[in-house]
Amino acid sequence: MKPNLSSSPPPKPDIRVALVEDKPGVRDSWTRLINSLAGFACACACTSGEEALRVIPTVKPDVVLMDIFLPRMSGIECTTQLKLILPKTQVLMLTAVEDDELVFMALVAGADGYLLKRTTPENLRAAMLDVLGGGAPMTSEIARRVVESFRKAKAKSKPEVHLSAREEEVLILLSKGYSNKEIASQLSIGAETVGSHLKHIYEKMHVRSRAEAVARYMTSKA
Amino acid sequence: MLRSALNLSACGLIWFFLLGFSRASLAEESPTNNTANWMLEATNHMGQWIWETNTLDKQTVRFWKSFVVPPGGKVAAALLRITVDNGYTLFFDGQEIGRGSDWRTVTEYDVTQLLSPGRHVLGVEAFNDRLEAGFIFGLRLELADGQAMEITSDDSWLIAPGEAKNWVAKKTAPPDWHPAIIIGSMHHHPWENWPYGLATVPPVRPVAVHFWQRGWFQLLLFTTSALAVFYCIALTTRLVAQAKAQQFLNLERARIARDIHDDVGAQLTQLVLLGEVAQREQPEGSAARRQFQQFCAHARELSQAMDEVVWAVNSRRDTVRDFASYVCKYAQHFLSATPTRCRLDVEAEIPAMEFELPVRRNLFLAVKEALNNAAKHAQADELFVRIYRQEQKLIVTIEDNGIGFDPDTLKLERNGLTNLHQRMNEIGGTCEIITQPGLGCRVTFSVPLKPAKSRLGFGWFRPDAATNRQQIEQLNLPPDLADIENQKSL
Numbered sequence: 050m051k052p053n054l055s056s057s058p059p060p061k062p063d064i065r066v067a068l069v070e071d072k073p074g075v076r077d078s079w080t081r082l083i084n085s086l087a088g089f090a091c092a093c094a095c096t097s098g099e100e101a102l103r104v105i106p107t108v109k110p111d112v113v114l115m116d117i118f119l120p121r122m123s124g125i126e127c128t129t130q131l132k133l134i135l136p137k138t139q140v141l142m143l144t145a146v147e148d149d150e151l152v153f154m155a156l157v158a159g160a161d162g163y164l165l166k167r168t169t170p171e172n173l174r175a176a177m178l179d180v181l182g183g184g185a186p187m188t189s190e191i192a193r194r195v196v197e198s199f200r201k202a203k204a205k206s207k208p209e210v211h212l213s214a215r216e217e218e219v220l221i222l223l224s225k226g227y228s229n230k231e232i233a234s235q236l237s238i239g240a241e242t243v244g245s246h247l248k249h250i251y252e253k254m255h256v257r258s259r260a261e262a263v264a265r266y267m268t269s270k271a
Numbered sequence: 272m273l274r275s276a277l278n279l280s281a282c283g284l285i286w287f288f289l290l291g292f293s294r295a296s297l298a299e300e301s302p303t304n305n306t307a308n309w310m311l312e313a314t315n316h317m318g319q320w321i322w323e324t325n326t327l328d329k330q331t332v333r334f335w336k337s338f339v340v341p342p343g344g345k346v347a348a349a350l351l352r353i354t355v356d357n358g359y360t361l362f363f364d365g366q367e368i369g370r371g372s373d374w375r376t377v378t379e380y381d382v383t384q385l386l387s388p389g390r391h392v393l394g395v396e397a398f399n400d401r402l403e404a405g406f407i408f409g410l411r412l413e414l415a416d417g418q419a420m421e422i423t424s425d426d427s428w429l430i431a432p433g434e435a436k437n438w439v440a441k442k443t444a445p446p447d448w449h450p451a452i453i454i455g456s457m458h459h460h461p462w463e464n465w466p467y468g469l470a471t472v473p474p475v476r477p478v479a480v481h482f483w484q485r486g487w488f489q490l491l492l493f494t495t496s497a498l499a500v501f502y503c504i505a506l507t508t509r510l511v512a513q514a515k516a517q518q519f520l521n522l523e524r525a526r527i528a529r530d531i532h533d534d535v536g537a538q539l540t541q542l543v544l545l546g547e548v549a550q551r552e553q554p555e556g557s558a559a560r561r562q563f564q565q566f567c568a569h570a571r572e573l574s575q576a577m578d579e580v581v582w583a584v585n586s587r588r589d590t591v592r593d594f595a596s597y598v599c600k601y602a603q604h605f606l607s608a609t610p611t612r613c614r615l616d617v618e619a620e621i622p623a624m625e626f627e628l629p630v631r632r633n634l635f636l637a638v639k640e641a642l643n644n645a646a647k648h649a650q651a652d653e654l655f656v657r658i659y660r661q662e663q664k665l666i667v668t669i670e671d672n673g674i675g676f677d678p679d680t681l682k683l684e685r686n687g688l689t690n691l692h693q694r695m696n697e698i699g700g701t702c703e704i705i706t707q708p709g710l711g712c713r714v715t716f717s718v719p720l721k722p723a724k725s726r727l728g729f730g731w732f733r734p735d736a737a738t739n740r741q742q743i744e745q746l747n748l749p750p751d752l753a754d755i756e757n758q759k760s761l
Contacts, residue, residue, distance in 0.1 A: 072537065078544035085551045145536050146578050149596050166540040167574045169567075170547055189603065189615055190596050197620055226603060226615040 063090035064181065067110035069101045069127065070094070070143070071119050075166075079114065086174050098122030106134050112177050113140045115160070117151055125151075125158045132159035132255065139180040153194045159255045162186045185247035192223035195250060212250065219246045314377065314457055314466075317352055318423025320405035321451040323430055328401040333431040333438055334451060336393045338422050345415035346386040352379050354466050355397040355406045362394035365440035368475050376468035382475050386412065393422070394431075394439035403461055405454050426450050521586035524628075528585035531577065539574045543567055583632050590623040591665060591720065594631045595658045598638055598667065602656045605639075609646050611654050611671070618659040625721055626665075630698045634667065634718055637694045637702065641669040641714045649673025649712060663720050670713040675706045 066083050068091060070076040076094050083091040092110045095101040098119050105113060113131065117124040128140050142155045142163040152163045161180045164173060179186060187195070199212045212220070215236075222232045229247075233240040323332045340346060353361060356374040360367060363385055371378050385391075397406045408424035429448040431438035458464075482488050550563035582588055582597055599615050606613040638656075645654055651673030658667050688704065691714070695702040700718035 072541075075537070075541050075544060078541065078548050081548045082544060082551070085548065145540055146532060146581065147600060149600075167543045167571050169571075170551070188600075190600055193596075193617065193619075224615065224617070226599075226613045 061088070063088055064112065064177065065090055065092040065108070065110040066177070067092050067101070067105050067108060067113045068094040069096075069098065069105075069113065069119065069124065070116045071096055082170060082173075083114075086170060089174070089177070098124065098127030101127055102130055102134075105131060105138075109135065110138060111181060113138055114143055114164075115140055116143050117155060118145075125155050125160075128155060128160050129158045139177075141176060141180060149190050149194065153191055153198075156191065156195075156251070157198070157254050161251060183248055184244050185251050187223060187247055187250075189224045189226050192220045195254065196220045196224065199253075212253065216246050216250050219243055220250065223247075314352075316350075316411045316421060316423070317377070317407050317409035317457060318425050319456050320407050320454040320459055320462065321424045321426065321428060322397075322399075322404050322406060322454055324449075324452055326399065326402075326404045328399065330399045330404065331433070332397045332399070332404075332406070332451075333433075333435070334393075334395040334397060334406060334424075334428045335431050335438060335441070335444060335448065336422065336428045337390055337442065337444070338393070338420075339390050340386055340388045340412065340420070341414075342388045344388055344418070346383055346412055347415045348413040349381070349383045349386045349410065350379055351382050351408075351410045352377050352469075353395070353406075353408045354378065355395065356404055356462070357400045358398045359406065360396040362392075362396070362439040363475075364392055365394075366478055369472060373468075375466050376470050377466045379469060379471045380475055381471075381473070382410070384474060384476050390442060392439070392442060396439075405462065406451075407457065424451075426453050521589075524584050524586040528581045528587075531584070532581050536574065536577060536581070539570060539577065543570045543574065546570060583628070583635075586628075589626055589628060589631070591626045591660075592621045592623045594626050594635070594665075595621050598635060598658065599656060601635075601639070602642055602654075605642055606646065606654060611646060611649070611651050614653060614655045616655055616657040616659075621658070621660070627721075630700075630718055633694045633698045634665075634700070634716060637691050637716055638667055638669060640691055640694075641716075645669060645671045645673065645712065648676070651711065660720065661717075664717050665720050667716045668713060670711065672711045675708050675710045675712050677708050678704065678706060 066089055068076060068079050068083070070079060073096075076096070080091045080094050083089050093104055093108045095104055099122055101113075101115075115124045115128055119127065124142060128142070131138070131140065139161045140159065142152065142160045143166050144152060144163060145166050147165060155163060162176060162185070164176055168176075176186060196212075196217060199217075218236065219232055222235060227235065229243045230240055233243050236243075321334070323330070351361075353359065353369075354371060354374050354377045358372040358374065359370065361369045361371075361380070363382060368382070368385075369378065369380055393408075393410070395406060395408070397404070406424055408422075410422040412420040412422075414420065428451045429444045430451055431441075431444075431448055435441075435445075435448075483492075546563050546567040550560050550567060553560035553563060588594075588597070595617050599617060602615070603613045642654075645651060649671045651671035653672050655668070655670040657670065658665070660666070691702045691704075695716060695718070698718055700716060703715045703717075704712065705715075706712035
């Protein structure tokens with residue numbers, strides 16, 4: 050059957066965003082801000098990690114914006130569990146200050162990127178489009194930590210979660226302050242290839258944390 | 272007493288006959304006779320048997336006698352012979368020099384070394400078991416000038432009463448001490464055939480009292496020890512107090528940092544968000560929208576500045592690792608608004624070793640100044656921030672490939688540079704600037720690092736672990752993440 054080409058393509062549906070933030074004023078501002086961005090809609094706004102785990106799986110959003118500091122269950126723990134249920138959903142952490150330790154822990158736990166709360170709406174939009182398009186933003190500080198953590202874990206973990214030589218090369222250049230474009234020209238590869246390497250690195254980090262999360266879940270059941 | 276001796280074994284009887292015979296034939300030359308001669312010679316210089324007025328069974332009598340060796344009279348030899356039926360303890364100048372329990376043997380003491388010119392005191396604590404009792408004594412002194420002196424047992428000896436304290440050391444006798452009575456001469460009944468033996472003891476040496484045995488020294492030693500102990504206790508108390516104060520300070524700093532972050536920071540973030548929302552609800556191009564834009568930009572700058580304060584104040588950030596990470600982030604952020612690309616070269620796996628607030632703050636401000644200079648004047652397209660350790664020092668280098676300058680022609684503008692030197696001097700570090708026109712500029716900062724803390728003991732001096740635990744608990748992290756945090760701090 051021939052597709053009907055005569056009619057105009059249907060308008061692209063809005064990208065659905067879920068928000069997890071405990072402070073009511075901040076939650077309200079974020080909701081209004083997301084709704085004001087063209088092509089984005091706030092699908093749900095949760096007040097806690099527990100509520101997020103209940104509501105978000107039924108809403109099935111494209112992107113989750115998650116506050117790190119939540120009462121009781123932290124945003125980091127919530128991310129780990131949410132990623133077990135919805136592995137395809139992209140999670141961006143929101144932090145008030147750039148704390149590398151916390152950001153790194155969040156990334157290990159399954160987050161796909163992070164944003165400062167004071168970021169501009171343009172940056173927020175770009176970051177959400179970036180993760181949805183298969184990109185993986187990473188700063189040089191985080192890159193340095195990722196290299197370290199993989200080197201330390203090398204002794205005990207399985208070979209499939211080790212970094213490849215090329216991936217390590219990309220990380221080291223990143224940690225030296227090179228941009229994705231510069232890395233691509235240095236290694237004579239395409240800029241998209243750099244992005245996919247980074248995405249793989251994220252996935253490898255998540256594999257490790259997912260295994261740990263499952264083990265924790267099993268022991269809590271037993 | 273004598274009767275009990277008569278009931279001796281056959282062996283004793285044989286000795287009795289032998290000695291009795293030898294005494295009867297003194298002239299004969301035989302080894303036994305030699306002993307007997309010597310015995311006789313010895314007994315010739317002894318006095319008479321003396322005792323207390325009444326003789327009782329189980330009686331202790333204290334004989335006391337003082338004598339004077341003439342001044343300037345050096346004693347060449349002094350032999351003292353004594354026996355008591357039944358036993359005695361002999362004191363010389365208050366010191367015990369011998370004991371005897373076999374009354375049938377005279378004991379000879381060589382006391383030459385004890386005798387010096389002046390007054391001396393003899394004391395004999397004599398004990399009678401039962402029936403007859405007696406004390407016999409002789410001291411013969413030969414002076415260097417050939418004169419001789421004899422002190423023997425007679426009725427000039429005084430008897431110290433039983434309740435007298437420290438009687439052996441008394442130089443003069445109290446008037447209530449009464450003299451001893453003479454029982455009889457050497458061979459008076461029942462001692463006709465006794466004593467028959469002579470025991471010689473090695474020369475008695477004066478008791479050497481070493482300085483550490485003296486009272487003043489022991490008192491001094493005790494006082495010194497006590498003072499040392501007190502000093503140690505005081506020092507330890509002070510150290511503990513200091514550690515506690517430091518711990519308190521760290522906790523307070525962490526609390527202040529948290530308060531600023533939680534209260535001021537959260538409000539600021541909200542201000543930015545509210546501004547953004549308000550701005551978007553204004554019509555495009557309106558004056559109100561422009562003003563909201565400015566408002567948001569200022570609020571963001573304020574938030575950034577506050578982050579810097581929180582970083583400086585927070586005691587959790589007092590590590591070299593955190594410093595490196597913060598400097599890199601700052602440099603990247605700062606240069607992102609300029610045409611200069613920021614390159615980082617940081618030592619892999621910098622440890623989380625201690626880096627005190629004044630040091631890291633001054634070093635950070637110096638680095639900031641160097642970055643500022645580079646951005647303003649260098650016209651570089653690349654700038655390297657290098658951070659590494661070298662021989663207990665942390666080295667931070669800011670190196671650009673810009674136009675450089677001639678260090679000598681820059682006198683007027685050197686305020687900023689002297690500022691750098693001053694900052695580094697304050698924290699015991701150094702600053703070195705190498706530049707030439709057209710060859711870029713390299714600023715090298717070097718600060719001493721504290722050697723790693725000893726792991727031995729003093730757990731209570733290191734409150735860091737507890738501090739961190741507390742902070743992590745307040746962070747509301749899941750327990751496994753809290754553990755990761757804690758391991759890092761250890």
